[in-house]
Amino acid sequence: MSLYEKLSSKKFFIFNLVLLGTLFGFSLAFFSFSIAKPADKQVAHAQSVQTPVSSDALVVAESLQKAFRSVADAVLPVVVQVNTVEIQKQQVPQFNGIPWEFFFGTPQDNDQKNQEREYRSKGVGSGIIVRKNGTTYYVLTNNHVAGSASEISITMNDGREFKAKLVGKDERKDLALISFESKENFPVAVLGDSDQVKVGDWAIAVGSPLGLSSSVTMGIVSAVGRTGGPAGNINDFIQTDAAINQGNSGGALVNIRGEVIGINTWIASPSGGSVGLGFSIPVNNVKRAIDDFITKGQVKYGWLGVSLIDADKDIAAELGIQNRKGALASQIFIGSPAEKGGIQPGDYIIKLNDKEVRNRDQLVLAVGDLKAGEQATFVVIRNGSEKTIRVKIDERKDDVVADNSKLWPGMIVTPINDEIRQALKLDAKVKGLYVVEVITKSPAAVMGLQRGDIIVGVNGESAKTLPDFFRLLNDKTKKDLWFEVQRGETTLETMRYKRP
Structure with a gap:
């Protein structure tokens, strides 16, 4: 078939018609889409609303910030990091003898004996x-930081x-x-008045926690007058939540x-942090x-010569001193200022130099701060009456304080309460005073008293209550002293002790 015949055939005509229709349809759709008005789109926009900080609040906050900066600027130069090295020496173990000598022979060098190895911690x-004297600067720290250091x-x-x-x-x-x-001029810390510190005051701690020197943390005073610190520490404490x-x-x-x-000293923490x-x-x-360290190399303490305890509710009830703050003189050192002045076992001390006594720890601290030779005035409750x-x-x-043979009478007693009665399985009819502690080498120990004894009499008279016990104990008309005690199922008398 010729080309002309192919182009004019029926099939070719239909193909062209379909092709033109398709092209026309696409063109019409494109034209309609291009001239159509686009639909409004629903678009969510993040709305930015600026709330300016109140100018009054900002002034207060910036003033507080300036105050903290001022404190840091003033205090950081007077707080130092204390670096210590504690040197300990230990004996080098000797391996002489069998099987050492069998394998290695006998050492010929006698200098190897008694050798020591040095450990540096x-x-x-x-x-x-805290003080400057010429070119000497004095730095206060804790004893547990520098007291045992060989190098500082x-x-x-x-x-x-x-x-x-x-x-010191x-x-x-x-x-x-x-x-x-x-020879340089370093600032010295300003020491405030801790008696004026109140709960809720700002508290700022400055130091080198974990060796990070010049660290500043902030909190408030959580409590004052806390007691019960590390063993042997007689201070009261300021509690703070500053880190x-x-x-x-x-x-x-x-x-x-x-x-x-x-002076930051210790923390209470289950984790150590x-x-x-x-x-x-x-x-x-x-x-x-500070003055004692500089002038004497050690702290000098005043000494009264009493052994003090806090009166619990049972003791307070028997002595009639409920709701009264103070400290109980349970024992007196023979020949001490307390004995010479007239304080007796059983006296409840409520004032020292016109200041109220809160508890045992506070009185121990207050007496320690008195100077030797100073006249101190105590107010005590004895037999229900106040006495000056x-x-x-x-x-x-230290040697005098450690002499238990002078501690009179050398024991601590308490009324029998329900807890003691149940622990010892005592009959309800049993009355007396439970011996809580007997001091080693004291008069009470010499007489044969033991912890757990129940005192029922003193010098042949009934003494089943604390007032009777202290009254008879302090009766100096009797030359000897002895106790009647119940020990288990037995009632016995102790040895007689000649009064000092």
Whole structure:
């Protein structure tokens, strides 16, 4: 078939018609879409609403921020990092003898005997520059930071380091004073008045927690007058929730004025890290100690010569001193200022120099701060009546305090309550005083008294209550003293002890 015939055939005509229709349809659709008005689209836009900070609130916040900056600027230069090295020596073990000699022979060098190996233990704490005398700067810290150190150095907040030495230390207050020499002019801390500290006050801790020097944390004073610190520490404490960690010990707790109100000392924590329970020694507890360290190399304490306890509810009820704050003189040292002044076992001390006594710990601290030779006035409750006693305070000496043979009578007793009665399975008819503790080598121990004994009589008279017990104990018309006690199923008398 010729080309003309192909182009004019019926099939070719239909094909062209379909092709033109398709092209026309696409063109018409495109034209309609291009001229149609687009539909409104529903688009969600994030609405930005700016709420400006109240200018009044901002002024207050910025003022507080400036106050904290001011405190940091003032305090950081007076708080140092205390670096210590404690050197301990241990005997080198000797391996002479079988099988050592069998395998290695006998050492020929006799110098190997009694050899010692040196161990160096590093520590980090904090300290406060509290005094300057010429080119000597004195830094206060904790005894547990620097008291046992063989080598001491301090690092200033600008990184400069100086060698330091121990001036004095005191275990009872956990304090130590170290010194370093410099001709440069460093600032000295301003010591505030910790008696004016109130719960809710701002509290700012400065130190080197975990060796991170010049760290500042902030909180409030959570409580004051806390007791029950580490064993042997006679201080009361300021409690704060400002973060305190290992390395903060010896550092400063300051108020919003930048005045030192406490020396950070310990934390209560199940993990060893800060949980908001930090404790600082009130600065008023250490002011006299600083002078004693510098002038005498140690802290001098006043001594009254009594053994004190807090009266629990059972003791208070028997002595008629419920709801009265104070401390009970359970025992007296023979020949002590207390005995010479007229204080007796069983006296409930409620005042010292016109200041109320809150508890045992507070009285121990207050007496310790008295000077030897000072006349102190005590108010006691004896047999239900108040009595004023003047005592000349002596200096506390460790050897005298440790002499239990002078502690009269040398035991602590308490009324029998339901708990004691159930523990000992005592009949309800049994009356007397339970012996809580007998002091080793004391008169009570010499007489043969034992812990757990029940005292029912003194010098042949009934003594089943505390008032009767103390009345007969203090009766000096009797030359001898002995006790009638119930021990198990047996009632017996102790040895007789000649009164001093």
